Amino acid sequence: MSLACATCPVRDRAACSVLSEADRDTLSKSGRHVDLKRGDTLFHAGDEGNACATLLTGALKVTRIDSEGNERILALIHPAGFIGELFRPFSDYDVVALGESRLCLFGRGDMENALDQHPALARALLRRAQEDLHASRELLAMAGKNSAEEKIATLIMALAQAASDSPCHPAQRFELPLTRGEIANLLGVTIETVSRQLSKLEKTGVIVKNGSRGIEIVDPARLRFMSDLSS
Amino acid sequence: MSLACATCPVRDRAACSVLSEADRDTLSKSGRHVDLKRGDTLFHAGDEGNACATLLTGALKVTRIDSEGNERILALIHPAGFIGELFRPFSDYDVVALGESRLCLFGRGDMENALDQHPALARALLRRAQEDLHASRELLAMAGKNSAEEKIATLIMALAQAASDSPCHPAQRFELPLTRGEIANLLGVTIETVSRQLSKLEKTGVIVKNGSRGIEIVDPARLRFMSDLSS
DNA sequence: CGGTGGCTTGACGGCGCTCAATTCATGTGG
DNA sequence: CCACATGAATTGAGCGCCGTCAAGCCACCG
Structure with a gap:
């Protein structure tokens, strides 16, 4: 089931945009689309994190339940954002759709292979991670006001x-x-x-x-x- | 001026620990040690970000000055932490030593070359970035209490x-x-x-x-x- | 029609901010 | 070694913002 990268709404901004046409097609063969509606959970905290995804449309929230049982929202994900902890055995957070959302989902193994084969992809993900970090710090600055x-x-x-x-x-x-x-x-x-x-x-x-x-x-x-x- | 990786206090935990002995030695040739004392600034917000570093000992704070002139601390860096925005033309934050600190400093170009040559290093940095993100979210959760x-x-x-x-x-x-x-x-x-x-x-x-x-x-x-x- | 969930508005009290005075720690010069 | 200055930390008094509790409103749906 190949993905239609040619019509992808974030084809210029997502991490995979750094790949050549051919490489992207190869990667796309291992991915698939997922559609979520408001309230649907993509990842559960505690699940083994064996998948990752790029958000195409919609919005997601990244949350955790604190020890008193209250939900805490820790981040928002917007289109072209990447979700998935590639280096932890378990995901630490819930990831939930805030509205109708479409994602491009990849298995962890496939993504790790792609990372090794394409240094440019690793750099793109690194860049994304640093942008997420930046966003998180913006949020921190906001919460501290x-x-x-x-x-x-x-x-x-x-x-x-x-x-x-x-x-x-x-x-x-x-x-x-x-x-x-x-x-x-x-x-x-x-x-x-x-x-x-x-x-x-x-x-x-x-x-x-x-x-x-x-x-x-x-x-x-x-x-x-x-x-x-x-x- | 080669660095003494063999006696590095964070040789097992820093990003470069994923490199082979030989590769690490090669990378070390382009790096140098920097010592800071409390209050010394490593990076200034607005500087062109053409360097990055691994913290060996001590502690750093990552801050920004808001529009009212107040400093806001956005992150703390502990030993084995990596600092440096590789993908932004300018650094957005001040990075200042909280105490006597020693770092391993690399030029941006050297690090980017190393990234391309060693996929494992890129993955290690990606991992570090995700850990930083995690830490930032912890901080966010703490600030929200x-x-x-x-x-x-x-x-x-x-x-x-x-x-x-x-x-x-x-x-x-x-x-x-x-x-x-x-x-x-x-x-x-x-x-x-x-x-x-x-x-x-x-x-x-x-x-x-x-x-x-x-x-x-x-x-x-x-x-x-x-x-x-x-x- | 009643029920439900999200949102709004009001009254009140407490936590933490503001302002201010005092104590403590450190370093500097006589 | 002491006197002094300087900056950080502590402690107190008073007030205001925001959290808590409660009631009511609105839209949607069975």
């Missing part, structure tokens, strides 16, 4: 950026891939605080809410000022 | 673990590599809160303070309970 207002503003900017097709400026209107509870969890605040902050942003004319998930950014400058990103 | 008590307890456990030579159990006595201000910064609380929490831990008989940096863990079980790590 003192006020809830700052956290929410920063997250909205980041999600608007991710929802945009242009890498340079954020989408003006978009749908939050996360519920209030997930936002709260990610930022380390409560649902009520998230809800209040969003209401305040709407009342002060910075955003407009469309239903519970839709966001329209009315005053990007002020939003950016509130989040004051250096990056 | 609600109470300051939990954060401090978790950090002390983690630092005790890092200070121990045994991978399974924490050191009973050790020196904090961080000042109160750095701890506060890392955890997203204030200096005063850190100080108060440490005093409370001492008053309740969980730890004993030796000077401003020394920590002795008297009741590891209670400390672990307070931090309730699942990992």
Whole structure:
């Protein structure tokens, strides 16, 4: 079952884009597509990590259950992202779809073989891993901000950026891939605080809410000022 | 100037440990040792990232200055850790020594050549990157905990673990590599809160303070309970 | 129609931030 | 060796943001 790399929505950005046409076709023979809907689990914490995947469309969350039984969201995965701990016997996290998502799934062994045969692929994955690390540190910086207002503003900017097709400026209107509870969890605040902050942003004319998930950014400058990103 | 890999303190754990004796010697010819003392900067944010390094002894912090001019600590590097963004034109973070530290420094070009010639090295670096990612997510989980008590307890456990030579159990006595201000910064609380929490831990008989940096863990079980790590 | 899950809004109290004073540790010059 | 300066750490007092608890709203669905 060969994959249609030619029509892949992330063919220019995913790790496999560094391979030649021929090599990519070879690798594609060992992969397959997987479709998930919101709430579907791709990997369970504790499973043996014998698969990895590239996200084509949709969004995923990486979570862990802490000792009190609370879910903690530790990362978001966007299209072209790579998931899979190649070097641990077990995966440490749950990976769950936040919406309709399509992935390109590979067996661990196949991927490891491909890594050995194609140094360029190893470098591409290394690059991805460093980008993930960067993203995680961004998240850490966001979680460390003192006020809830700052956290929410920063997250909205980041999600608007991710929802945009242009890498340079954020989408003006978009749908939050996360519920209030997930936002709260990610930022380390409560649902009520998230809800209040969003209401305040709407009342002060910075955003407009469309239903519970839709966001329209009315005053990007002020939003950016509130989040004051250096990056 | 060849490096003495044979006596390297992290020769079994660093990325280069996957190389054969001969290959490691070849790589070592292009590297050199660097010694830093507390406060010395290894990389500046904005510098062109044309070097990378493995930490042999000591500890480093990875920081960024936010738009308000406050330092934010985003990661700690312990011996055998690898530093260097191989795929970005500029480094995004400052990397500063927390104490007397020794590193093994390589030029970016040399390292990239080595990566292409030795797939095993690329895989080792990929593994390290995933470990860094894991550590960053641990930090994120810690920063997201609600109470300051939990954060401090978790950090002390983690630092005790890092200070121990045994991978399974924490050191009973050790020196904090961080000042109160750095701890506060890392955890997203204030200096005063850190100080108060440490005093409370001492008053309740969980730890004993030796000077401003020394920590002795008297009741590891209670400390672990307070931090309730699942990992 | 009632039930369910997600979201919003309000009232209240506590944890931690702010501001401020004091103590401690360290190094420097007389 | 002491006096002093300097910076870090500790401790206290007061207040504000946000967490907790609770009630109500909205959309969707059986």
